[in-house]
Each structure stands twice: as structure tokens, then as C-alpha cells.
Amino acid sequence: MRQVRASALSAGMYAAASVIGAIAFLYPFWLTEVQPTAFMGMAHANDAPLMTTILVGACLAAMIVEAQGQAMSAKLIALLGVLIAINSVLRFIETALPGPGGFTPIFFLIILTGYVFGARFGYLMGALTLLVSALITGGVGPWLPYQMFTAGWMGMSAGWLGHLRVQISDVGLPGLPASDQSTIQNRASRIELLVLVGFGLMWGFLYGAIMNVWFWPFAVGPAQQYWTPGVGALETLQRYAAFYVATSLAWDVFGAGGTVMLMVLFGAPTLRALRRFQRRFAFNYRPHGGSEAHPDARAEGLTHVAR
């Protein structure tokens, strides 16, 4: 009963933080009735970014505290720390030797670790990678909470995608000859990689599109590309699409294309390596004379292995 209540509250926290975060990011698209309250409507423009940043920061804090509270053991902390270090080094190298346009290698590992190790791990991997890499590249700024939140979403949604893997690998294997099973597994692996490529492509564009939104309502420009209070949701969407195409699309093409290429070229061996270590991390320490696997091992989907 207690476990059920904790799970329900946990799901409630994720859902609330995600929905509120999404509303905070996207409110220009549905908030159409704002009345300008002072000179040229600038009073609203002055306080809105601050309040929205507070809201996004609170959602980020709630999701981090939930993810770390439920999922963190010494093994996962060590693994996450080292994987974030690797990803931050990739960003460090990319900062020193910039790739074309918005190319960045960090999405690749965020997606794959979320996919293999689950949504909570993926969320922390995304959010903390952006934090650590910002610390080492001097990239701390007001944009950081938004970047952390968006990258966290990327890792978390990759974790949900991980359920697909279970379904693919479970299809029709019992009773088949070994050669057929191998064919099905190969096909499943190919489908899995294709899905991940598509997922990387989608997030390559989505990350840029989401990150634009945090400043777009407060930017000033031609009416057909910028938000003004009072325009309808469809009109806002059209304006944002025009703004995105004019300012960000070319940039994000490199970001999405780079992630796709990394996924195609490095995806399969990286997945194999991550899964191998997922199995190697499936051990649990217990006091001498103990007989039961620790509940945390079950919660993490780990089996009890005596070493």
C-alpha cells in the first residue's frame, strides 16, 4: 500500500512538474488574452521572464529531487557521474573545435543512456550533463535552467522509449529455431536503431524549438515573426513557425543531422557497451549472513548477483 502511494505521488510529481514546465515554456501559444498593463505593454514583459524562470527552476528542482530520491544508489551515482564526465568532455572538445552550425555530440549519449537505464536516469543524465558542461565551459547563465529542463526531458522520454525495446525483443521468439531467433533479433536491433535515429532527429529539432521559446515572447521584431499579446493560438503558432524557419532551422539541421549520424555510426556499439555494463552493474552488496536482495536492487530492475 505504501509502495503504491509512493509510486502514485512520484508519478504525480513527474506529471505536475512536466505539465507545469511545458505550460511555462509554451504559454505564449495559449495565453492570448494578456492585457498590456503599463507603457507599451512592457510592464508584463519585464516581470514575466523572472516569474517564468522561477517556475521552470522549481519544476527542475522538483524533478531532480524526485529522480535522485527514488533511483540513486552508490552504483548509479558512480555510473552517472562518470557518464556525465564523458559527455561533458565531448562538449568541451566540441566547444574547442566547433562543429558546423548547431552540431553537438551530447544528445547522443543522453538519449542512449536514458534508453538503456530508464527515464529517471535519463532525466538526471540530461539535466546534469548541461549543468556540468556549463560549469567547465563557462556557460552558466539565465538560460541554464531551461537547457537543463529540456535536456532532462530528452533523457526522460528516451527512457520511456526503452519500454519499446522490451516489447520488440519479446515478440514471437518462443518455439522458433535458433537461426530464426537470430534473424528476428537482428531485425529487432535494426528496428531499434531506426527508432533511435528517428528519436534523435526529432529531438535535434525539438531541443532548438523549445529553447527558443524561453526568450521569444520577450523579443521584439516584425509582427509576422514575433509574439504580441492578444493574438490567437493558431496565429501565434504561425508566427513562431516563421521565426523558427528564419532564425533557427538551418542551425538545428546540423544539430539533428549530427545526432542522426552519430546514432547511425556509433549507436549499435554504444548500445552493446551500455547493456554489457548494465548487466555488470547488476550486483548488490549485502552484509555477511544476509539472504535477501536489497529492495533497491528490485526497484532498479537489477537482479541479485553474489560477487
Added chain:
Amino acid sequence: MSRDNQTLHSLAWLSWVSATLVALSATRNPFYLLLILLCVAVVSASALNIASAQQDQTSSGLQPIRLSPLRFGLLVTPLGALFNALMVRAGDTTVLSIPSAWPIVGGAAITLEALVFGALNGVMITGFFAAFAVLNTVVPARALVRRVPRAFYSAAVVTSIALTYIPFTLRQFEQVREAQAVRGHEMRRLRDWLPLFMPLLVGGMERALQLAESMAARGFASADAETLGATDQAAVLTGLLALAAGWLLNTMWGHQVAGPLMMLAGIAILALALRAVGRRAPHTPYRREAWRARDWVTVLASVVVVVAMFVPLPGLSRASLIFYPYPALSAPELDLSIVALLMCLLAPALMLGLPRR
């Protein structure tokens, strides 16, 4: 002189950066923006003096890659002006007309007002960048990690491990690269990075395995500690919902009092819940930063700046904070009281000693 004696407490630096951001966000008056930028530049020069005296600020020897705020400003300000002028068809003073045959921007009249407003936006962004550059220069990443509230203990440990392992990972990257080069491996295409990336990943995870074993052997008890109970979850959820409700009240329905009050209530509930979670997190401070009188002065000066920007104090012309160049450019107002209050942003430089050159 030890490192602690040369600089301010990290919280004092954070308060100064916050005040600078608030001041930059609250005005488009070019006089005030330039004054804030000047203050940040002076503090930045002091910070660089400190940083040059602290070659060991990152114990790993890893030097962050930093773009100079001056270069950033020289890039962003003209670009901002140009972009705004190309995109905004407002303003009375036409400087140039673009032929209508040009794609996207064809037929636009570039106005002086649009150029000025774009440039002011560029100056503001440069100020943001410069303020954070000061923070990045003078406050080591580890000091920032230490400031993470105890409720985020596990996340802070992860961040700390990551920061510790970055130099090892870079070193490993170099070793793998050299080993592959000796074998004749050339880096021509993206595919050629695979023999570098895989050893880096596998080696890193091997180290994670050893680290996990070491942590468990030394009694790292994270797996046994229940850090987030049902009451904490419910409190965090309530705080979040109250915060969101206040934000909606303020932003959507224009409740200028009830909205912020509800937001404050949500923040208070969240803070209490996180405090309760943090109290259960194991924490052993080995080295505390010293808090001195100059830290108080910096924090007070920062508070003065924030108050000047938000509170309608008698004798202050807050209207002078607003500068809107459209439709015709006019001279911005200047209030000497606001100038004097903005000068409080110089506090860190005055406390640490003005730069010699």
C-alpha cells in the same frame, strides 16, 4: 595570503550577479546600461587579478574555455542592431532602404531607431554574459557545487564526481588518441572517431564500477537511506501546484497581488519540503568558506540595487529606466540618484581592491 583572503564568499558573488541581472533586465536606458556595463568591467578586472593569483583554482588544472566578454559584446551588439534593423519596420528616421528584390528582407527601410534598439538589446545581453563571466572566473566550480542545497545531495555528489573525472577523461582521451595515432589511425571522417569514443566510454564505465565498489566499501549509504518519503513528495507537489497557480493568476488573469502572494506561498512550501529532505541527507563539511564584513557589504549593496530597480522610492525617477526609441529617437532621461544607486555594483571591486591597470 591564502585564496580565501583574496576573494569574496561565493554567496556574496551570487548576490552581486543576481543584482546585476536584475538591473540589466529592468532598464533599456542607454546611460544606465552603459554604467552597469562599466561597473561589471571594473569588477571583472578585479576578478581577473584574483584569478591570475589563483592558478590552482581548478585543482585538476583544467582551464575552462572562455570567450572574452569584450569580444562577445563586439560581436553581439552590431549583430543585434543589424538583425533588429532588418526585421523591424518601425521608426521615423530612415538610414537605408533595401532593394525590394532581396529575399526575406527586401523592401525594408532600415531605421536609426531600430538600429539603436537592437544595439541596446545587444548591450544588455553582453552585460548578462560579462556578469556570468565574472562568476565563472572568480568562483571555482566546486564552490558552486558546495552551495547546492542538501536536498540535492545525490545530484551534488554526481556533479562532484563528474567534475573530478573530467580531467581523467580528457587525459584518457589524449592517451587513446595517441595510441590510435601510433597505429596509423587518421581522423578524417566522423566514423574515424569510433575507435576513440568506444575506449573512452568503456574505460569510463570500468572506472565507474571501481568507484561504486570503493564507495560501497567505504560505507556510502545512499542505497539504504530513504531520502524522499510520501510526506515530502506530497509537500513538494503542493508547493509546485501553488507556485503554478500563482503564476497563472498573475500572468493570465492579471492578479498583481494575489498571484505573487500565491507564488511566494508555493516557494515557501517547496523550500520547507526541500529543507526537510535536506536534513536527512548525510553531510560533512570539511572546509567552510569564511564570511567576512566585505561579504556583508557586497550583499547589502546588491540589495540596494535590486530595491532601486523595483521599489518606487521617493526622489527616484523610475520612468527614466524606460527608454523606447520608437517612433522617433529622443534623448533618454538621466536620474543622478539612480546613477548613484547603480554604482553600488562596484562593491566587489571596492572590497577587493580596484584593478591596477
